[in-house]
Amino acid sequence: MKENNRxxxxxGDLRQCYMVRKLVAKGYLVATYGLDIEGQYDLIYRASSLxxxxxxxxxxxxxxxxxxxKVMITSEQKLEDLTVENLINNLNSNQVFFGGVVSxxxxxxxxxxxxxxxxxxxxEPVSIKNAxxxxxxxxxxxxxxSTINLHGSSCLVLGYGRCAKILxxxxxxxxxxxxxxxxxxxxxxxxxxxxFQTLPLKKLSGAMNEYSFLFNTIPYMVIDEPIIKQLxxxxxxxDIASKPGGTDFEACxxxxxxxxxxxxxxxxxxxxxxxxxxxxxxxxxxxxxxxxIL
Numbered sequence: 501m502k503e504n505n506r507x508x509x510x511x512g513d514l515r516q517c518y519m520v521r522k523l524v525a526k527g528y529l530v531a532t533y534g535l536d537i538e539g540q541y542d543l544i545y546r547a548s549s550l551x552x553x554x555x556x557x558x559x560x561x562x563x564x565x566x567x568x569x570k571v572m573i574t575s576e577q578k579l580e581d582l583t584v585e586n587l588i589n590n591l592n593s594n595q596v597f598f599g600g601v602v603s604x605x606x607x608x609x610x611x612x613x614x615x616x617x618x619x620x621x622x623x624e625p626v627s628i629k630n631a632x633x634x635x636x637x638x639x640x641x642x643x644x645x646s647t648i649n650l651h652g653s654s655c656l657v658l659g660y661g662r663c664a665k666i667l668x669x670x671x672x673x674x675x676x677x678x679x680x681x682x683x684x685x686x687x688x689x690x691x692x693x694x695x696f697q698t699l700p701l702k703k704l705s706g707a708m709n710e711y712s713f714l715f716n717t718i719p720y721m722v723i724d725e726p727i728i729k730q731l732x733x734x735x736x737x738x739d740i741a742s743k744p745g746g747t748d749f750e751a752c753x754x755x756x757x758x759x760x761x762x763x764x765x766x767x768x769x770x771x772x773x774x775x776x777x778x779x780x781x782x783x784x785x786x787x788x789x790x791x792x793i794l
Contacts, residue, residue: 505558505786506529506530506531506556506557506559507523507528507529507561507782508530508531508532508547508553508556508557508559508560509532509535509561510534510560510561510562510573510575510582511533511562511573512561512562512563513563513574513576513764513767513768513771514768514771515563515564515766515774516532516537516561516563517536517538517775518771518772518774519561519778519782520532520537522775522776522779523779523782524543529545530544530557531544531546531553531556531557532544532546533546533547533548533549533579533582534550534577534579535575535576550581550582550583550586550587550590551581554590554591554592557595558595559595559596559598559785559786560595561782562587562597562598562599562600563575564600564620564621564767564778565599565600565601566603567584568743570584571585572584584603584605584606587606588606591609591610591613591615592613592615593613596616596617597615597618598618598620598781598782598785599617599618600619600620600621601619601621602619602622620778623781626777626781629773629774631663631665633765633774634663634666634740634765634766635667635670636670636765636770637762637765638667638715638738638762638765639667639670640765640769641760641762642736645736645760646712646713648712650674650676650713651674651675652675652676653712653713654677654679654710654711655671655676655677655678655679655711655712655713655714655715656714657671657681657715657717658681658704658716658717658723659717659718659741660680660682660684660687661717663717663740664680664682664715664717667717668691668696669694672696676713677697678696679697679698679699679711680696680697680698681698681699681700681701682698682700682701683700683701685700704722705726705727708727708730708731709731710732711732711735712734713735713738714738715738715739715740716738716740716741716745716747717740718741718746719741719742719745719746720741721746721747722746722747723737723739723746723747723748723759725748728748728751728752728755728757731755731757733755735757736759737758737759737760738759739760739761740763740765743761743763745761749761
C-alpha cells in the first residue's frame with residue numbers, strides 16, 4: 501500500500517512540514533516543492549519544479565488555503581512556477597488532490613480531468629478541529645498585543661459561525677465579558693441562550709467605545725471608518741476573517757487603532773496538531789481507496 505502511494509506537497513507552512521515528517525516516518529515516499537523543511541534530506545525528494553514534483557506522485561497535497569490570492573500557491577518561498585494555473589495544467593487523471601479552501605477553478609479542472617478532490621475545510625470534523633486551533637491562536641494574539649488581561653475585559657465577537665462560537669466560549673472561560681454581534685436572529689438567540697450579551701449587526705454603530713477587544717470573523721467590511729471613529733484608542737482589533745478581512749486597516753492607522761489581520765493561526769500556533777488532523781484525512785483515503793472517512 502505504501503509503495504503504491506507517492507505523496508506530493510506543494511507549498512505550505514509548518515503544518516505541512518510536520519505532515520511530511522510524520523508520513524516519512526510511516527514509510528511513505530514524499531516529494532516537496534515550495535516547502536521549507538529541515539532534516540531527513542535523504543528521505544524526501546526535493547523537486548526542482550512544480551512539474552517535476554507532480555510527476556513524482558499520485559497524491560497531491562496543497563496548503564490551507566491553497567492560495568491566498570487565487571494566483572500563487574501558498575508558500576513561504578517565492579517560486580515563479582508555483583502557481584494555481586501551473587498546478588491545473590500539470591495535474592493528471594491518475595492523481596488525487598487535497599487542499600484547503602479549494603477554488604471553483606481548481607474544482608472544475610479536477611472534475612474535467614476526472615481527478616478526485618477533497619477540500620479539508622469542507623469536512624466538518626476538520627473544520628471544527630481547525631476552529632479550535634484558530635480560537636486558541638486568536639487569544640494568544642490578543643494577549644500578546646495587549647497590556648491588559650482578557651479576564652474582566654469587554655470583548656465584541658463579530659459573527660457567530662464555527663470559529664466565532666468556539667472563540668466566544670474560550671473567552672468566556674477566561675471570564676471575559678463577551679458580546680456576540682451577528683446578523684442572524686437565530687444566531688443571536690442561540691448566543692443569548694448560552695449566556696452571552698448580544699448585539700444585532702445593524703446596530704453595530706452604537707456604544708462602540710466600551711470594548712477593549714474586537715474579534716472579527718465576518719469576511720466582508722464590517723469594521724469601517726464610521727465604526728473605527730467611535731472606538732477607544734486602546735482597543736485591540738484581531739481580524740481572523742478570510743483575506744482581506746472585514747476591517748478598514750487604513751482607517752485604523754489613520755485613527756491610531758491597533759488592528760491585525762491574523763491568518764493561518766493553526767499553522768503558527770498548533771502546527772503539529774493540525775498536521776495530525778490533515779494527515780488522518782489523507783491516510784483515510786489511502787486505506788479505503790474509496791472515500792475519506794473521519
